[in-house]
Amino acid sequence: MTAATRRMRSARAAWWRQGWRRLAANRLSLIGLVLLALFVAAGLAAPLLAPFGPFQLGGPRLGAPSAAHLFGCDQLGRDIFSGVLYGARTSLAVGFLSVGLSLLLGITVGAVAGYYGGRIDDLAMRITEIFQVLPRFFLALIIVAMFGASLYGTIFVIGILSWAEIARLVRGEFLSFRDRPFVTAARAYGAGDAQIMLREILPNAIATVVVAAALQIPAAIILEASLSFIGAGDPTVMSWGRMLTSAQQYMRQAWWTAVFPGLAISLLAMSLALVADGINDFLNPRLGRAR
Amino acid sequence: MSAALLAVEDLATSFATDGGTLRAVDGVSFHVDAGEAIGIVGESGSGKSMTALSILRLVPNPGRITRGRISLAGRDLLALSEAAMRGVRRTEIAMIFQDAGAYLNPVMTVGEQIAEAIGPARPRDAAARARILAALSSVQIADPARIARAYPHELSGGMQQRVLIAAALIREPRLILADEPTTALDATVQQQILACLADLRQRTGAALLLISHDLAVVAQICDRLHIMYAGEIVEHGPVREIFAAPKHPYTRALLDAILDPWQPPRALVPLDGAPPDMAAPPPGCRFHPRCPQAMAICARTAPPARSFGDAHAARCWLNEEPVP
Amino acid sequence: MSEAPILAAEGAAVRFAVRGSKKQVMAVDGVDLALHADETVALVGESGSGKTTLGLALLGLRSLAGGRVAWRGRDVASLDRHTLRRFRRDAQIVFQDPYASLNPRLTIAETLRRPLALHRIVPADAQRDESARLLDRVGLQPGALYLDRYPHEFSGGQRQRIAIARALSLRPGLLVADEPVSALDVSIRSQVLNLLTELRQALGLSMLFLSHDLGVVRFIASRVAVMYLGRLVETGPTRALFETPRHPYTRALLAAAPSLSRAVAGPPLAGEPPLPSDPPSGCRFRTRCPFAKPRCAEETPDLRDAAAGHRVACHFDL
Numbered sequence: 048m049t050a051a052t053r054r055m056r057s058a059r060a061a062w063w064r065q066g067w068r069r070l071a072a073n074r075l076s077l078i079g080l081v082l083l084a085l086f087v088a089a090g091l092a093a094p095l096l097a098p099f100g101p102f103q104l105g106g107p108r109l110g111a112p113s114a115a116h117l118f119g120c121d122q123l124g125r126d127i128f129s130g131v132l133y134g135a136r137t138s139l140a141v142g143f144l145s146v147g148l149s150l151l152l153g154i155t156v157g158a159v160a161g162y163y164g165g166r167i168d169d170l171a172m173r174i175t176e177i178f179q180v181l182p183r184f185f186l187a188l189i190i191v192a193m194f195g196a197s198l199y200g201t202i203f204v205i206g207i208l209s210w211a212e213i214a215r216l217v218r219g220e221f222l223s224f225r226d227r228p229f230v231t232a233a234r235a236y237g238a239g240d241a242q243i244m245l246r247e248i249l250p251n252a253i254a255t256v257v258v259a260a261a262l263q264i265p266a267a268i269i270l271e272a273s274l275s276f277i278g279a280g281d282p283t284v285m286s287w288g289r290m291l292t293s294a295q296q297y298m299r300q301a302w303w304t305a306v307f308p309g310l311a312i313s314l315l316a317m318s319l320a321l322v323a324d325g326i327n328d329f330l331n332p333r334l335g336r337a338r
Numbered sequence: 339m340s341a342a343l344l345a346v347e348d349l350a351t352s353f354a355t356d357g358g359t360l361r362a363v364d365g366v367s368f369h370v371d372a373g374e375a376i377g378i379v380g381e382s383g384s385g386k387s388m389t390a391l392s393i394l395r396l397v398p399n400p401g402r403i404t405r406g407r408i409s410l411a412g413r414d415l416l417a418l419s420e421a422a423m424r425g426v427r428r429t430e431i432a433m434i435f436q437d438a439g440a441y442l443n444p445v446m447t448v449g450e451q452i453a454e455a456i457g458p459a460r461p462r463d464a465a466a467r468a469r470i471l472a473a474l475s476s477v478q479i480a481d482p483a484r485i486a487r488a489y490p491h492e493l494s495g496g497m498q499q500r501v502l503i504a505a506a507l508i509r510e511p512r513l514i515l516a517d518e519p520t521t522a523l524d525a526t527v528q529q530q531i532l533a534c535l536a537d538l539r540q541r542t543g544a545a546l547l548l549i550s551h552d553l554a555v556v557a558q559i560c561d562r563l564h565i566m567y568a569g570e571i572v573e574h575g576p577v578r579e580i581f582a583a584p585k586h587p588y589t590r591a592l593l594d595a596i597l598d599p600w601q602p603p604r605a606l607v608p609l610d611g612a613p614p615d616m617a618a619p620p621p622g623c624r625f626h627p628r629c630p631q632a633m634a635i636c637a638r639t640a641p642p643a644r645s646f647g648d649a650h651a652a653r654c655w656l657n658e659e660p661v662p
Numbered sequence: 663m664s665e666a667p668i669l670a671a672e673g674a675a676v677r678f679a680v681r682g683s684k685k686q687v688m689a690v691d692g693v694d695l696a697l698h699a700d701e702t703v704a705l706v707g708e709s710g711s712g713k714t715t716l717g718l719a720l721l722g723l724r725s726l727a728g729g730r731v732a733w734r735g736r737d738v739a740s741l742d743r744h745t746l747r748r749f750r751r752d753a754q755i756v757f758q759d760p761y762a763s764l765n766p767r768l769t770i771a772e773t774l775r776r777p778l779a780l781h782r783i784v785p786a787d788a789q790r791d792e793s794a795r796l797l798d799r800v801g802l803q804p805g806a807l808y809l810d811r812y813p814h815e816f817s818g819g820q821r822q823r824i825a826i827a828r829a830l831s832l833r834p835g836l837l838v839a840d841e842p843v844s845a846l847d848v849s850i851r852s853q854v855l856n857l858l859t860e861l862r863q864a865l866g867l868s869m870l871f872l873s874h875d876l877g878v879v880r881f882i883a884s885r886v887a888v889m890y891l892g893r894l895v896e897t898g899p900t901r902a903l904f905e906t907p908r909h910p911y912t913r914a915l916l917a918a919a920p921s922l923s924r925a926v927a928g929p930p931l932a933g934e935p936p937l938p939s940d941p942p943s944g945c946r947f948r949t950r951c952p953f954a955k956p957r958c959a960e961e962t963p964d965l966r967d968a969a970a971g972h973r974v975a976c977h978f979d980l
Contacts, residue, residue, distance in 0.1 A: 061810060228757040228758075228759055228762045228763045229762060229763055229764055229765045231718070231723060231757070232755065232757070232825070232829075233765075233776070234723055235721055235723060235750065235753075235754060235755045236750055236751075236776075236777040236780065236781070236828075236832060237746075237747050237750035237751070237780055237781065238776070238780060246776075247765055250765075250767040250768075251765070251766065251767055330767075381847035381848060381849060381850075382847055480933075480934075494934060495709070496934075496935075497934065524708035524709055524874055524935075525708070525874060525875075525915060525918040525919050526708065526914060526915065526918040526930065526931045526935075527708075527935075528918065528920075529917075529918040529930040529931065530930040530931070533929075533930050551847060551848060552848075553848075554920035554921065554922055555920050557920070557922060558920055581922060591849060592848060592849070594852075595849055595851065595852045596848075596877070597877030597878055597881050598877055598921050598922060599876035599879070599880045599904060599916060599919045599921065600904075600919070600921045601921075602880075602901075603880050603881040603882075606852040606855060606856055606881070607852075608849065608850075608852030608853040608855075609849040609852070610853075612817050612819060612820075612850065613847070
């Protein structure tokens with residue numbers, strides 16, 4: 048390893064270290080990160096941690112929280128604690144995968160639209176608008192009708208419905224950065240369009256986008272719940288949304304049927320929002336608060 | 339000496355930041371007499387803009403005025419309530435900023451914004467209209483009726499600045515605070531603005547406190563000059579005297595850096611280094627790290643002020659006899 | 663000049679469409695400008711003059727609506743990819759705003775590495791050392807110390823030096839400097855001007871220096887071209903142009919420049935700068951010219967020789 052390579056590697060390590068230091072300075076986002084990690088761990092370890100299967104019957108119907116059933120049971124006697132654990136998998140999968148799809152589509156369309164402008168931009172924006180005005184459930188029903196209700200179908204639908212917002216954001220950022228002097232400088236030394244979009248502008252645009260994406264995840268989770276409600280969700284997987292919708296009727300008698308899944312969604316959403324803030328701090332080498 | 343219109347005594351404004359306390363203004367004293375034009379010259383970080391904002395009590399968070407007295411015609415401005423201070427800002431002191439466009443509301447016409455300056459009631463009657471048109475004419479706008487109906491983005495930078503000046507002067511303030519009013523503008527437009535300001539001063543008798551980094555601009559319009567460096571005033575005096583016989587190395591460096599297009603070019607002898615970090619300014623004389631004539635004592639002790647006749651003073655150990 | 667100019671605009675025209683309306687703005691409208699080896703040409707103009715647009719067009723960063731730009735005799739628009747790459751190495755740019763010239767997300771090392779890597783100036787393991795050397799060359803010593811920092815850790819003057827280092831990394835023959843010192847403090851301005859002068863001499867660079875500041879122009883340029891609303895109104899050797907300005911606009915610019923050697927400033931230039939989208943017919947300066955005659959509205963004056971190398975676009979000998 049040459050001295051130069053060693054210096055470069057230590058510079059990269061320094062980047063990570065500095066980034067972490069910035070993120071760690073933000074207490075709230077650290078809490079969010081820990082919470083998120085807990086949820087991920089809970090989801091991954093669900094088969095190990097859950098005392099019962101998610102659909103397993105046999106508990107007391109609408110049984111209150113007890114030693115055997117930490118979060119109580121629903122109207123069919125299914126353990127809510129196990130449901131929450133298994134539901135974490137579904138929610139996290141739906142949340143991250145659908146938003147991942149939406150990011151892929153949104154960044155591609157937004158970057159091209161914002162960078163090239165003109166007719167390409169007009170075309171891209173018209174397509175984006177179509178997706179923004181699509182009635183969500185209508186589209187979901189069509190897809191379910193065509194492909195049957197499945198988890199991946201749900202993820203696909205949610206991704207299709209969410210990318211437009213990302214595209215608009217990305218387009219705005221690219222428009223704003225396209226004519227900045229440092230971008231012109233890159234064109235002046237001969238960098239190609241792809242290189243400029245990916246390596247000059249995108250690193251600057253990504254912060255806003257990551258935050259928006261992180262906030263889309265809880266929305267995706269709730270959207271999945273709504274889809275489950277109308278029967279377009281995958282009936283073979285347990286999800287918090289479905290637990291909430293079935294708890295609607297029993298909330299007044301058995302608060303635990305709604306509170307625990309609801310808390311899970313809220314806490315996950317909050318942790319994602321806090322993490323999004325932390326990601327911004329991590330990526331952004333700017334100085335602190337007061338100038 | 340007649341009672342000054344504006345008297346600033348030992349003003350200090352600081353910012354509490356993650357990196358320490360930033361003393362942007364650190365013991366500044368000066369006065370402006372009625373009808374006078376005073377210039378404050380300094381580069382970035384000198385504290386000149388913060389001085390102006392402190393006078394108007396518009397220091398942004400987390401800054402605070404930490405000591406000093408600011409009196410306008412005898413009234414202590416720092417002791418006033420916020421409501422009373424708003425009154426002062428509306429009627430007695432006018433402020434003109436750099437980048438006029440940023441201070442104009444893009445969704446209101448120019449006429450409406452000047453009407454706002456007249457008073458919160460935003461009168462729409464004929465008398466108010468006449469005042470607005472008169473204000474626009476007074477800043478040499480040729481077609482006031484058309485401009486009054488225009489939106490800010492339809493006007494050039496120079497026109498926007500003149501509109502701001504018109505709005506600022508419509509209440510006939512006694513003091514105009516202008517912070518780099520011509521910096522973003524072309525030379526020909528700058529000339530127009532300066533002529534406009536001079537003309538208005540003559541007609542209304544208002545005093546002017548002009549803040550700039552451009553010595554040549556200040557020299558054209560001001561009677562007296564204060565040179566600021568790192569939060570302090572290092573030299574002050576009548577413009578002509580300072581130009582003829584500067585008594586501080588920084589002033590000399592600023593004068594040396596002027597490139598006069600009317601003179602054949604000469605070699606530039608630049609100043610090394612950069613303005614100091616105001617969270618940790620150098621000990622002793624703040625200018626000593628960059629001073630070509632720095633001595634041992636300069637790094638230890640801040641020099642006292644010494645007068646040179648007609649209200650001309652500077653703080654430099656080189657002026658002390660015997661040179662320590 | 664016997665040898666071919668390094669870079670030349672021949673009848674260059676650049677058009678902008680104003681979004682939301684049908685209006686077209688001819689930001690540059692028929693400009694001939696040539697830059698030879700080892701000279702510094704200043705392009706003087708105020709905002710709206712089109713000088714930045716012309717500077718970018720000369721570098722092939724703005725497409726032409728008419729005319730052509732020739733690099734060492736060859737039409738830039740017709741260069742194949744390989745030659746275009748060589749052109750990009752030879753002609754570089756430094757911008758006005760030091761706070762926007764550097765990618766805020768990249769370290770200085772990365773900012774300097776990318777052009778070096780793209781053009782394979784030095785092999786990969788030597789790029790870091792070369793970057794450090796470049797920083798040393800522009801006065802940021804020791805260069806190695808600054809490589810792993812981010813732009814926001816530097817002052818305006820330092821950032822401008824880094825931008826100059828980036829431009830020089832490709833060892834260009836020509837540098838377009840777009841108001842490189844206008845945004846800097848006065849004491850820093852002198853430092854950077856001296857740096858540019860010194861680099862120009864040491865490296866045999868040609869410079870196209872865009873500025874509205876006549877004092878700086880007189881200091882640094884050997885030839886001056888004055889631009890108004892997309893057209894050149896006067897060109898000539900620096901001394902001749904400053905001592906005997908022939909075009910009323912040049913005279914107005916000089917009269918407006920704050921100067922300590924003149925006792926009283928003359929009366930300011932009358933009228934408003936016309937909108938670039940709606941220029942006056944004939945001579946564009948006529949609406950503000952104290953010498954305007956009816957002919958000025960009918961006929962557009964071209965640049966004509968007034969003295970050795972000194973050309974002016976005016977119908978009259980003033």
